[in-house]
Amino acid sequence: MTISPLFLHRLYEAFEWSMIFYVSASNAVYFFLMVLGFFALRSHRARQNAEARAVLLNSPLLPEVSIIMPAHNEALTIAQSVRSMLDLHYPHYDVIVVNDGSKDDTMKILIDEFHLCKSTRRIGNAVTQPIRGVYRSRDPIRLTVVDKENGGKADALNAGLNVARSPLVAAVDSDSLLEEDALLHVVEPFVENPGRVLATGGIIRVVNGCTVERGRVTRIATPSRVLPLFQTIEYLRAFLGGRVAFSFLNSLLLISGAFGVFDREAVLEAGGFATSTVGEDMELVVRMHRLSRTKKLPYLIVFVPEPVCWTEVPESWKVLHRQRNRWQRGTVESLMAHDRMLFNPRCGGPGWFALPYFVVFEMLGPAIEMAGYVFTVAGIILGVVSMKIALLFFIVSVLFGVLLSMSAVVLEEFTMRRYPSVFDLLRLLAAAVLENFGYRQLLTFWRLQGVFDGLRGKRGWGAMERRGFEQNAQTA
Amino acid sequence: MTLERADRLAVLSKTVAFGMAYILAIVSLHRFYLLPRVSSRELSLAMSVACVQCVTIATLLVFSFCKKMARQFRESRATRVSPAIREFLGRHAAGADHFNDIRDVRVAYPREVEQCLVEFLRMVRGEGRARLAQLAVDLLFVRQWQRQFRSRNLARREKAVANLALLPREFAGTVLQQAMTDPDESVRLHTARHMVSNLQPGELPQVFHLVVNGSLVARMVLAEDLRPYALELAQQAIPAVLQGGEPRSTRAALDVLRAWGKFLPLPQIYPLLRHPDAGVRAAALLVLPLVPRLPELEPEVLRSLNDPVEAVRTMAVRIAAKFGISNALPQLVRCLHARDATTAAAAADALARLGPDGCRILEQETISGSALAASAALEALQRLQTAPAETVAV
Numbered sequence: 080m081t082i083s084p085l086f087l088h089r090l091y092e093a094f095e096w097s098m099i100f101y102v103s104a105s106n107a108v109y110f111f112l113m114v115l116g117f118f119a120l121r122s123h124r125a126r127q128n129a130e131a132r133a134v135l136l137n138s139p140l141l142p143e144v145s146i147i148m149p150a151h152n153e154a155l156t157i158a159q160s161v162r163s164m165l166d167l168h169y170p171h172y173d174v175i176v177v178n179d180g181s182k183d184d185t186m187k188i189l190i191d192e193f194h195l196c197k198s199t200r201r202i203g204n205a206v207t208q209p210i211r212g213v214y215r216s217r218d219p220i221r222l223t224v225v226d227k228e229n230g231g232k233a234d235a236l237n238a239g240l241n242v243a244r245s246p247l248v249a250a251v252d253s254d255s256l257l258e259e260d261a262l263l264h265v266v267e268p269f270v271e272n273p274g275r276v277l278a279t280g281g282i283i284r285v286v287n288g289c290t291v292e293r294g295r296v297t298r299i300a301t302p303s304r305v306l307p308l309f310q311t312i313e314y315l316r317a318f319l320g321g322r323v324a325f326s327f328l329n330s331l332l333l334i335s336g337a338f339g340v341f342d343r344e345a346v347l348e349a350g351g352f353a354t355s356t357v358g359e360d361m362e363l364v365v366r367m368h369r370l371s372r373t374k375k376l377p378y379l380i381v382f383v384p385e386p387v388c389w390t391e392v393p394e395s396w397k398v399l400h401r402q403r404n405r406w407q408r409g410t411v412e413s414l415m416a417h418d419r420m421l422f423n424p425r426c427g428g429p430g431w432f433a434l435p436y437f438v439v440f441e442m443l444g445p446a447i448e449m450a451g452y453v454f455t456v457a458g459i460i461l462g463v464v465s466m467k468i469a470l471l472f473f474i475v476s477v478l479f480g481v482l483l484s485m486s487a488v489v490l491e492e493f494t495m496r497r498y499p500s501v502f503d504l505l506r507l508l509a510a511a512v513l514e515n516f517g518y519r520q521l522l523t524f525w526r527l528q529g530v531f532d533g534l535r536g537k538r539g540w541g542a543m544e545r546r547g548f549e550q551n552a553q554t555a
Numbered sequence: 556m557t558l559e560r561a562d563r564l565a566v567l568s569k570t571v572a573f574g575m576a577y578i579l580a581i582v583s584l585h586r587f588y589l590l591p592r593v594s595s596r597e598l599s600l601a602m603s604v605a606c607v608q609c610v611t612i613a614t615l616l617v618f619s620f621c622k623k624m625a626r627q628f629r630e631s632r633a634t635r636v637s638p639a640i641r642e643f644l645g646r647h648a649a650g651a652d653h654f655n656d657i658r659d660v661r662v663a664y665p666r667e668v669e670q671c672l673v674e675f676l677r678m679v680r681g682e683g684r685a686r687l688a689q690l691a692v693d694l695l696f697v698r699q700w701q702r703q704f705r706s707r708n709l710a711r712r713e714k715a716v717a718n719l720a721l722l723p724r725e726f727a728g729t730v731l732q733q734a735m736t737d738p739d740e741s742v743r744l745h746t747a748r749h750m751v752s753n754l755q756p757g758e759l760p761q762v763f764h765l766v767v768n769g770s771l772v773a774r775m776v777l778a779e780d781l782r783p784y785a786l787e788l789a790q791q792a793i794p795a796v797l798q799g800g801e802p803r804s805t806r807a808a809l810d811v812l813r814a815w816g817k818f819l820p821l822p823q824i825y826p827l828l829r830h831p832d833a834g835v836r837a838a839a840l841l842v843l844p845l846v847p848r849l850p851e852l853e854p855e856v857l858r859s860l861n862d863p864v865e866a867v868r869t870m871a872v873r874i875a876a877k878f879g880i881s882n883a884l885p886q887l888v889r890c891l892h893a894r895d896a897t898t899a900a901a902a903a904d905a906l907a908r909l910g911p912d913g914c915r916i917l918e919q920e921t922i923s924g925s926a927l928a929a930s931a932a933l934e935a936l937q938r939l940q941t942a943p944a945e946t947v948a949v
Contacts, residue, residue, distance in 0.1 A: 099597075110608075114573055118566045125709050126562075126741060131748070131776045138775040140814050199937045201900065201930040244897065270771050327566065467595050474601040482608040489615045 091454070091463045098451035099468070099475055105440045106479040109320065113486055116323035120384055120494045123323075127385070132263065135270075136168060142246050142269060143171040144262060144340065147239030149232050150176055150253040154183040156391075158192045160253050163294030165220055169262040173221035175239045176253065180208070180229025189224050190214070198223070203241035205351050207234050213242065232336065233352035233359035240351055243343060250360075252337040254391055256286060256294060261386035265340045268381040276379045277345045277367050280334030281386030282318045284497070285311045287394065296389050301503045301510075306399065309514040310392040312507065316487035319384070319494070326382035330433035332368070332413075334380070336360035338388035356416070357538070358409015365417045368429040375425075384495065400525050407529025408537060410441055415533075445526035451476065452520060477515050484511035559739065580607045633667050640664070640671040647690060648675060648683035654693060661694055669696055676721040688722045697726055704730050712737075713745045720749030735761060744773045751780045759784055763792045766811055767804040774807055778814040789819040797823040802832040809838035812845060821846045828855045833864040840870040844877055853880055860886035869898045876905030884909065888916055891928045899927050903935035914939065 135141065146164055150157055157176070164174045178186045189195060195214035200223060202210060208230030216222045225238050236250055247269060251257065261281060268276045288302030302308045325331040339360065346352075349366050352359040364380060371378040393399040414437055420426045421434050455472050458464030488507045491497070498504060585603035593599040640660055647653040661668045672694075676687050691697050696718075703715035716734045719727040734746035747762045754762075759781075766777045781788065796808040805827065812819065824846045827839035840859055843852065859871035860883055872890050875883040887909075890902035903920075906913035920932035 103601075111570075111574065114577075115566070115570045118569045118573070122562045122566050128741070128745070131744070131772075134776045134779045135772070137779055138814055139816065140771070140775045140778070140810055199930065199933045201896065201927070201934055203896065244900075267772075270775065273771050327563070467598060471595075471597055471601055474598075474605060478605050479608075482605065482612065485612050486608070489612050489619070492619050493615055 088463050091458060092465075092468065094454060095451075095458065095464055095468050095472065098447065098454065099472055101447050102451060102472070102475045103479070105444060106475065106483060108436065108440065109316075109483055110486070112324040113316075113320035113483070113490060115327060116320045117490055117494070119323050119327040120319065120490070123384065124494060132260070132267075135267075136170060136260075136263060139170070141170055141263075142266065143173075143244075144169065144247045144249055144266060145239070145243035145245040145343075146172060146174045146249045146251055146262075147236055147243060148174065148176045148251050148253045149179050149235030149239065150181060150185050151179040151229065151232070151235070152181045152183045152185060153253045154181070154185045154188055156254050157185050158188055159291075159294045160256065161189070161193065161222065163256050164251065165222065166259070166294065167257060167262050168259045169266070171245075172249075172262060173223065173245070175223045175225065175242050177225045177227065177235040177239045179227060179232070179235040186224075186226055193220065193222055193224075194218050195222075195224055200242060202238075205237045205241050205347070207238040207241065210238065231354055231357075233354045233356070236352045236359070237354070240343065240346060246343055247340055248343045248346065249338070249340045250336060251388070252390065255283075255337045256291065256296060256389040257338065258296070258387040258389075261338070261388060262340075264386035265338070265383050268379065268383065269340070269342070272379055275377055276342065276381055277371065278334050278339060278341045278364060279381045279383055280322070280331070280339040281383050281388050283314060283335050283337050283388050283390050285314055285392050286389035287392055289389065291389075299497055299499065301498060301506050304394060305510075305513075306394055306396070307392050308506065308510045309518050310399075312484050312487065312510050312514055314392075315491050315507075316484060318382075319490045320487055322382040323384055325433055326380070328428050328432065329379060330368075330428035331380045331382050332365055332429060332433045332437060333361045334364050334382070335388075337390050338386070353416075356409060356412040357405050358413045361409055362413040362416060365413050365420070365429070365434075369417055369420055369426065372420075372426045372429065387497075403522060403525045404529040404532060407445070407526045408533035410437065411530055411533030414438055414442055442530060445523045445530060448476070448523050449527050452523075480515040480519060481512050484514060487511070561739075577607060577611070629666065632664070633670065636660070636664050636667050637671055640668055641675075644671055644675045644687065644690075648679050648687050650682075650686070654690065657690065658694060668694070669699075672696065673718055673721065676718075684721075685723065688726055691722060692726055697722065701728060701730055704734065709739065709741065712739075712742055716742065716746045717749050720746065720753055724755050735765070740770060740773060744769065744776060747773075747777055748780055751777070751784075754784075759787060760792050763788055763796075767796055767807040769807075771810075774810055775814065778811045781811070782815055782817075785815050785817050785819060789821055793819075793821060794823050797821070797827065800830065802830070802835055805830070805835050806832075806838050809835070809842055812842045813838070816845065818845055822849060825849060825851055825855060828859060833862075833867055836862065836864070837867045837870045840867065840874050843874055848878075852878065853882065856880055857883055857886065860890065865893070865895050865898055868893070869895070869901050872898065872901040872905050876901075876908040879909060881909055881912065884912060884916065887913070888920075891920060891931060892925055894927075896927060896931075899931040900934070903928075903931035904938070906932075907935040907939045 148160065148164065153160070161174060161176060176189060178189065194217045196217055198213045198215040200213045200215065202213065208228040211226040211228065214224040214226065223242055225242055227235065227238050240248060247266065249262065249265070265279045265281045268279050285302060285307055286296060287304070287307035288300045289296045290298035290300070301311060322331060322333070336359065345367060346363065349363065349370055353362045356362045367380065393402055414434065417434070420430045421438065423430045451472060455464060455469055459469055485508060488504070488511050492504055498507065581603045584606060585600050589599040589603055590596065593602065640657070643653040643657050643660065647657065657668065672687065672691055676684060676691070679687060700715040700718045703711050704719070706712055716731065719730050724731065731746055731750065734742055737743050737746070743765055747765050750758050751762055762777065762781065766774050766781065793808055793812070796804050799805065812821070824839050824842060827835055830836050830839065836859065840856070856871055856875050856878065857880070859867055860875065862868050862871065868890060872887060875887065884906070887902045887905050890898050891906065893899050893902070903917060906917050914936065917932040917936050921929050921936070923929055
């Protein structure tokens with residue numbers, strides 16, 4: 080049997096059309112989420128009452144919070160991060176740093192800086208890697224340090240859960256800085272809906288380029304380097320568009336590991352953070368959704384747009400590659416672990432909207448988008464794709480991408496307005512255009528690698544190279 | 556974000572409306588303009604989407620810039636004209652008649668006059684405030700605020716209520732009463748807060764009613780605002796709620812007492828230690844140190860140490876330590892062996908606070924068979940060693 084060239088040509092074209100349809104659909108969904116996020120954000124901001132919030136800060140009725148900071152080889156930033164955590168505007172909280180078998184001076188710096196001494200503090204029942212010791216400060220500060228064998232971030236968080244006694248626990252990356260009132264903002268949903276909120280997450284912003292003094296961001300600016308600038312756009316798009324909308328639909332599947340607050344009892348009931356995945360943050364949230372849905376319990380998992388957690392993003396391609404690969408593996412692992420939720424009638428919004436969205440656009444997306452690029456270029460070279468189709472693919476994949484990124488910047492300017500200078504706004508708009516030419520395609524390729532690694536069951540976290548907050552501010 | 560149902564519906568309908576308008580714009584551009592000019596139907600459609608999106612982005616950016624510029628312009632204008640307005644208002648409040656001057660300024664700068672007048676109403680008391688309130692009526696601001704209260708915009712409604720609450724109640728009309736029954740709790744809370752700042756006779760119980768029947772946020776915020784009126788409320792309003800025995804409002808009233816942290820003459824707390832609702836029993840135990848010590852305190856705390864509910868027992872353990880009830884030693888030892896880690900830790904702390912007898916028990920417990928009790932005992936002893944001042948206080 081011979082296959083006619085015409086048939087092959089038609090097949091190729093049909094494939095190209097399906098690519099175009101897929102990319103258009105994904106852009107349409109992103110756009111819908113962004114519009115929903117825009118209106119939800121405006122409605123949320125209309126309800127903000129700064130005066131009432133100031134009064135809340137004095138109330139002894141606010142729930143206690145334990146901040147858990149896992150730290151692995153964070154000697155460069157740990158002292159500043161802990162100091163910034165100890166200086167938050169919140170009446171009742173303590174800080175638990177978990178040194179996860181660091182090989183650098185993290186533990187020594189903690190002992191020297193905060194005058195730590197060994198403590199006999201009781202440790203809970205969750206199984207973790209062996210604990211070498213629990214320390215507390217001789218100074219009048221509410222700081223506990225757990226020194227343990229290396230077991231990964233999830234294991235460190237579980238160790239922190241074992242030591243925590245407050246009803247709420249905040250998981251914060253030790254390479255992040257919180258704004259002074261971030262904790263109050265993120266605890267508010269727990270107060271507004273007592274007993275219903277299982278977890279809340281805050282917005283993460285890029286600290287590269289900002290001025291940091293004594294653990295506080297004192298001047299907000301966009302990074303001058305291209306790589307962090309592109310990531311700033313990505314963060315804006317993800318947080319202001321996607322997460323606000325998913326939270327509105329009570330289908331938020333991801334509370335960023337950099338800053339999230341959880342009901343301690345709910346986390347323990349769900350079995351703590353899973354050590355078998357690198358996406359422990361997403362996996363836990365999906366598990367909480369599943370448990371609450373199957374038990375038919377009323378619950379909320381909320382994204383709060385105000386609280387700002389500043390994080391240092393990678394400035395080298397190598398580290399960014401490692402980070403994105405890990406994120407993608409985490410997504411794949413979490414989705415595969417909870418595939419039974421997909422279109423499960425009992426799983427409501429998460430099962431019928433959020434999970435399919437993640438599978439179709441986040442997990443399979445990189446493969447389909449990559450195939451689109453490869454086949455279009457190959458088709459042009461071989462002369463089997465008409466210019467019309469090539470142009471159409473360019474418009475839907477690149478031009479629509481540019482417009483979506485620009486919409487995210489406009490959303491930021493219209494709602495949050497954290498970047499005060501017009502120059503910053505223009506720089507963000509320029510980055511929103513440029514990131515679609517090369518950077519996005521590279522990320523798609525890395526994400527595709529991440530999908531394969533995730534499916535193959537590749538483990539490992541990969542080291543992040545830290546430069547220190549103030550160092551970053553000076554050079555970025 | 557946890558929005559009220561109405562807000563959620565509004566957000567959804569706005570999204571749908573925007574989406575439909577957007578699609579309509581795309582289809583119109585595609586059919587009536589681009590399709591006749593572009594050879595391919597699909598290309599025309601894609602270009603329409605891109606064009607509409609570009610226009611939307613540009614519009615939003617221009618709107619945002621215009622808003623920013625307008626705000627800056629308003630601020631600079633207010634800085635320029637406000638001193639003169641304040642001068643007139645100050646003299647008018649002091650007794651001089653500047654009505655005509657202020658009315659003339661109002662014509663050109665209504666927003667600035669309103670802003671300054673509200674500022675003055677917040678600051679001035681007595682006769683001066685009455686004159687300014689009359690001025691607000693004469694300049695038709697009151698009517699404007701009453702109209703604004705009917706707005707669907709929450710911020711505008713809250714602002715209207717805030718301004719009207721500054722006036723004698725006969726000027727505000729029935730707006731404040733309506734606002735206190737507004738379906739939106741945010742408006743009710745806002746109204747109550749502003750009523751407290753200019754409290755009129757008879758309004759205190761109404762505000763307290765919102766405290767005990769509102770959400771936890773309302774309770775937390777209003778508890779702080781009502782702090783100066785604690786003694787007044789402890790005479791009638793709080794005892795009435797406590798004696799009513801309704802679990803939700805009783806717990807709310809007890810929360811308010813805890814938030815105040817003030818010593819108040821409320822013997823009505825004691826009967827609540829036997830309330831059928833465990834939450835009420837626990838909350839009542841928590842505020843026991845804030846009410847007069849009666850002879851039944853010790854037996855009631857000892858009884859609570861045997862309460863069937865763990866949370867109540869834990870609270871009783873803390874209170875036994877706070878009052879130094881040495882007769883509670885056997886019960887505290889039993890609580891130290893509880894399965895719940897919080898109760899065990901609280902019991903260990905309590906024993907450590909009860910002096911040499913308690914410490915001796917803890918020392919024995921460190922070598923007991925129960926790992927939880929032993930670690931709790933060890934921790935409490937270590938804390939005692941490093942913080943001796945705490946034990947002296949007890």
